[in-house]
Amino acid sequence: MVGEPLARSAHRRTLSSQFTTSTYPGGPRNNIRHNNSSFSPLPPLTHRRRYLAISSLLILAIIFILKTSAGAPFHRITSVYSKPNLEDQVSSCGKLTTPTRTTIYGTDTVYIPGPTQTVTVQDNALIQPHPSKAVVFILIMWSKTSAIEGALLVKSILMYNTSPSEFHIICDDEAENYLRSRFALVHRPRQHILIRFYKPSWQSMLDRIEREGTIQTDHSAGLPGLMKLFIHEIVPVEKGIYIDTDAFFISDPTLLWNIFETLKPSTAVVMSSHPDQNSPEWNNASRICSCVMLLDLEKLRNLRLMDSSIYQADSTHRFPSALGPEAFRAMYGLPGGDGRGRYDNVRLGDQGYWWAIVSHRPDIFEPLSYDFEVTSCLLNTYNIGLGNDDTDESEELSRQSFLIDTPQEGIVVLPKLLHFNCLHGTDVYMNWEGWSHPDNILAQRWGAALKYHEGYKWIWLNNGGGSSMQMEATSVVFADEHFASEISL
Known part of the structure; x- marks a missing residue:
């Protein structure tokens, strides 16, 4: 049955703050005195500690921003x-x-x-x-x-x-x-x-x-x-x-x-x-x-x-x-x-x-x-399947069936979509009994493809x-x- 639309509030998460920085001068300039290309003793210890602490915090903040932007996609x-x-x-x-x-x-x-x-x-x-x-x-x-x-x-x-x-x-x-x-x-x-x-x-x-x-x-x-x-x-x-x-x-x-x-x-x-x-x-x-x-x-x-x-x-x-x-x-x-x-x-x-x-x-x-409708019903998937990866197009075409007197005649079928219809006796074609029979021609041709795509995890x-x-x-x-x-x- 059709469900009525539900009226709800929407929640949106957005950036709530940004880092702002100001330049720290590194100590008062009037504490520095030149004498023959050298300068007077360093600023007091308290100034040095303050300078190092703030510099460290700024560096850590910059690293945090860069890592967040690069490593956490939207x-x-x-x-x-x-x-x-x-x-x-x-x-x-x-x-x-x-x-x-x-x-x-x-x-x-x-x-x-x-x-x-x-x-x-x-x-x-x-x-x-x-x-x-x-x-x-x-x-x-x-x-x-x-x-x-x-x-x-x-x-x-x-x-x-x-x-x-x-x-x-x-x-x-x-x-x-x-x-x-x-x-x-x-x-x-x-x-x-x-x-x-x-x-x-x-x-x-x-x-x-x-x-x-x-x-x-x-x-x-x-x-x-x-x-x-x-x-x-x-x-x-x-x-x-x-x-x-x-x-x-x-x-x-x-x-x-x-x-x-x-x-x-x-x-x-x-x-x-x-x-x-x-x-x-x-x-x-x-x-x-x-x-x-x-x-x-x-x-x-x-x-x-x-x-x-x-x-x-x-x-x-x-x-x-x-x-x-x-x-x-x-x-x-x-x-x-x-x-x-x-x-x-x-x-x-x-x-x-x-x-x-x-x-x-x-x-x-x-x-x-027919590239987009390689069907198992009546047409035997045009006599093509996995294997022989070095086959060229002319050889592949010579092996294919049900192409004469069709729009595909003379054109090699290069499979892009597989259609497993007419597999009777099951509600879900992946559960068809024939897939488990090693002598079944459809299983030989396409069973491996089905197993791969069915087993491919959604989380991948x-x-x-x-x-x-x-x-x-x-x-x-x-x-x-x-x-x-x-x-x-």
């Missing part, structure tokens, strides 16, 4: 609860837009080396905008088991990312609590980190599907999995990377983020494309994988990706019709067969609907390099200085509800 860990400012998030055409500010309810503690004091900051402080070069990830974790998998994905991102990281996580209480227990171990991240938890209630998700009117799922991901079709309505950012929880990075995630800079102006969705795959029982939805997606959320809002009874009730006709219904009818016919029910012929959950969308509107789609991420970690939690209002509020439906 850390910032913020734990806050926020609520969205609706006036910032709804534009004149009913789209969910990136907020310019967010109101904070909670605590904000800043640790700074040196003498400190605690200053209370009242509620309604503003979150600073995320760093412009941050890599934005959007994840869905519903249940503790999902969070156990997702935590490994997040950890791998923090291990390799050369940019600041933003995590926008749609989750329940169990998942949030598990993730917070891991984030609490990181005090000195190498790069800035923002974590924002989005907490829709189960009923609110059911209601949004009901307002859409035609979709349903028979996939094991269930209702939370369908939320992949509504990310643009939930998360108020311009663009982001979505990744399923059963995956982890083995290279810098910034490389994936940089693909955004290479896309055509019309592109809104990037995911792996496998046109060589034939699966009539799934309506060939296996020709894409919605497990790793680059999403231009602002473009998807402009397209009004998913329909709603609220949109249908708008009699002004000032806004475009939703893209989804037309795409779904083009591939699957009328919902329920007669237009009065829900689709019962769509397979693979949200992926079946994404397949209809990108098939109907190929102008908004581009294929993703404390290798930075001057970076911050900020955590927030917010409730969810879907875009069609914002629209209804705006036009007073």
Whole structure:
């Protein structure tokens, strides 16, 4: 259930004092008398002792300041609860837009080396905008088991990312609590980190599907999995990377983020494309994988990706019709067969609907390099794995499989993200029985990589200085509800 924002005071620790020094002359000059390039006897003993004592204190003070500045990096860990400012998030055409500010309810503690004091900051402080070069990830974790998998994905991102990281996580209480227990171990991240938890209630998700009117799922991901079709309505950012929880990075995630800079102006969705795959029982939805997606959320809002009874009730006709219904009818016919029910012929959950969308509107789609989706499902990880470190690219390409008649044909796959889907019989892929079988081909290829990343301690991420970690939690209002509020439906 969605928790109400908590109004709390914030505490900030700041420097309370600075050292000030004045010059000590070392004794009165009138006690010094020159005589043939020499001077008269030294000042009285009391002056010498005073001079030495004060000089020693000054030297110790300078050493203390230097050691404190060099040896105690600036850390910032913020734990806050926020609520969205609706006036910032709804534009004149009913789209969910990136907020310019967010109101904070909670605590904000800043640790700074040196003498400190605690200053209370009242509620309604503003979150600073995320760093412009941050890599934005959007994840869905519903249940503790999902969070156990997702935590490994997040950890791998923090291990390799050369940019600041933003995590926008749609989750329940169990998942949030598990993730917070891991984030609490990181005090000195190498790069800035923002974590924002989005907490829709189960009923609110059911209601949004009901307002859409035609979709349903028979996939094991269930209702939370369908939320992949509504990310643009939930998360108020311009663009982001979505990744399923059963995956982890083995290279810098910034490389994936940089693909955004290479896309055509019309592109809104990037995911792996496998046109060589034939699966009539799934309506060939296996020709894409919605497990790793680059999403231009602002473009998807402009397209009004998913329909709603609220949109249908708008009699002004000032806004475009939703893209989804037309795409779904083009591939699957009328919902329920007669237009009065829900689709019962769509397979693979949200992926079946994404397949209809990108098939109907190929102008908004581009294929993703297999480097970022080395999958264990059907494609046998393209017949690549660890070992033979002196292999050159031409030899590696000659060994790889499932590349002919695909966008990757003739291009060597250089793995950067591993995806361990289709490992049946376990709720957590790391616990899959096959990993313990020495003859299992997947275990031979990637078992060592899994063992390393799973065993990598969270405290080992404390290798930075001057970076911050900020955590927030917010409730969810879907875009069609914002629209209804705006036009007073």
